[in-house]
Amino acid sequence: xxxxxxxxxxxxxxxxxxxxxxxxxxxxxxxxxxxxxxxxxxxxxxxxxxxxxxxxxxxxxxxxxxxxxxxxxxxxxxxxxxxxxxxxxxxxxxxxxxxxxxxxxxxxxxxxxxxxxxxxxxxxxxxxxxxxxxxxxxxxxxxxxxxxxxxxxxxxxxxxxxxxxxxxxxxxxxxxxxxxxxxxxxxxxxxxxxxxxxxxxxxxxx
Amino acid sequence: xxxxxxxxxxxxxxxxxxxxxxxxxxxxxxxxxxxxxxxxxxxxxxxxxxxxxxxxxxxxxxxxxxxxxxxxxxxxxxxxxxxxxxxxxxxxxxxxxxxxxxxxxxxxxxxxxxxxxxxxxxxxxxxxxxxxxxxxxxxxxxxxxxxxxxxxxxxxxxxxxxxxxxxxxxxxxxxxxxxxxxxxxxxxxxxxxxxxxxxxxxxxxx
Numbered sequence: 001x002x003x004x005x006x007x008x009x010x011x012x013x014x015x016x017x018x019x020x021x022x023x024x025x026x027x028x029x030x031x032x033x034x035x036x037x038x039x040x041x042x043x044x045x046x047x048x049x050x051x052x053x054x055x056x057x058x059x060x061x062x063x064x065x066x067x068x069x070x071x072x073x074x075x076x077x078x079x080x081x082x083x084x085x086x087x088x089x090x091x092x093x094x095x096x097x098x099x100x101x102x103x104x105x106x107x108x109x110x111x112x113x114x115x116x117x118x119x120x121x122x123x124x125x126x127x128x129x130x131x132x133x134x135x136x137x138x139x140x141x142x143x144x145x146x147x148x149x150x151x152x153x154x155x156x157x158x159x160x161x162x163x164x165x166x167x168x169x170x171x172x173x174x175x176x177x178x179x180x181x182x183x184x185x186x187x188x189x190x191x192x193x194x195x196x197x198x199x200x201x202x203x204x205x206x
Numbered sequence: 207x208x209x210x211x212x213x214x215x216x217x218x219x220x221x222x223x224x225x226x227x228x229x230x231x232x233x234x235x236x237x238x239x240x241x242x243x244x245x246x247x248x249x250x251x252x253x254x255x256x257x258x259x260x261x262x263x264x265x266x267x268x269x270x271x272x273x274x275x276x277x278x279x280x281x282x283x284x285x286x287x288x289x290x291x292x293x294x295x296x297x298x299x300x301x302x303x304x305x306x307x308x309x310x311x312x313x314x315x316x317x318x319x320x321x322x323x324x325x326x327x328x329x330x331x332x333x334x335x336x337x338x339x340x341x342x343x344x345x346x347x348x349x350x351x352x353x354x355x356x357x358x359x360x361x362x363x364x365x366x367x368x369x370x371x372x373x374x375x376x377x378x379x380x381x382x383x384x385x386x387x388x389x390x391x392x393x394x395x396x397x398x399x400x401x402x403x404x405x406x407x408x409x410x411x412x
């Protein structure tokens with residue numbers, strides 16, 4: 001049986017409608033370590049143990065956990081994400097930043113100049129992670145193909161509507177296009193709690 | 207000297223522009239107690255001691271503090287707001303709710319039916335505050351005069367844009383008109399952290 005023209009049009013319109021929605025992922029606080037800091041905490045040449053792949057290709061959750069230490073408090077059992085990076089980066093929420101007693105700037109991942117300093121502890125060792133700590137700026141991961149499909153380019157700013165019990169529109173959401181990406185809107189736990197985030201929530205680019 | 211027509215028009219336009227902006231206040235976790243619960247915790251007929259007036263007329267911060275106890279953790283030194291109410295009401299953020307290990311519903315103040323239960327502790331006494339605990343739904347306090355000025359009525363839903371380092375638009379913001387109000391947008395600390403709230407921030411009704 002062949003679809004009627006009306007049915008085909010309806011299917012195409014539904015596809016267009018669906019395509020506007022992008023999965024939202026809420027990032028918990030976590031640490032990316034440099035090999036130098038891995039060596040200091042766990043011993044020279046230590047390799048972090050992968051226990052679970054994350055949504056972004058190549059990224060994974062490690063078995064090892066850390067404590068992060070600020071002037072006002074300590075957050076225990078914080079996740080380490082692999083693989084190791086050139087510089088150690090600690091990503092916390094604004095709530096965490098206030099609890100720790102620091103003033104972590106709102107930044108895109110990788111932009112660490114003059115960011116906050118925390119101490120990191122594990123295995124009875126403590127290291128200073130200077131200029132390591134940020135509140136991650138919300139962003140959307142996509143591939144160049146996704147970019148073409150949405151008509152968006154790298155670093156473009158969009159608005160994202162979240163339909164939920166606590167609906168809102170995030171403005172100033174930055175597009176990050178890389179070859180190895182999986183389409184996802186990344187927000188932190190403050191943003192997740194403020195927008196009534198639940199597992200499987202979708203955001204609409206408007 | 208008399209203003210020129212141009213100057214008058216400019217002044218009027220500026221007033222209209224300013225009038226769209228309403229101060230934002232971020233509410234920290236707090237407890238309103240019933241007299242029965244005040245009696246149980248502090249002794250029969252005890253009167254809470256006012257230490258500071260709050261922005262809403264008649265409401266005040268008390269000297270006494272409480273611990274609130276959930277199945278997963280305890281939040282210490284929580285503020286009590288006076289005067290006493292008919293029922294005890296605990297207002298926490300979603301972050302607090304997760305930390306405490308409860309699932310407090312998103313509600314307007316006063317709407318406590320089937321809300322969460324926590325234990326409250328002070329002075330070596332512990333009481334059960336049944337159906338007491340909510341995450342407060344964001345809202346705007348205004349007087350009937352403000353309502354006329356903004357063309358808004360009680361319970362109307364509006365959207366509020368926050369200009370900040372983390373700009374967003376809160377949707378589903380409810381208008382609460384009472385005779386004794388001071389114009390203010392009330393959000394909780396998750397929402398404050400998600401929208402880059404700083405002291406003195408203003409929201410724009412759109």
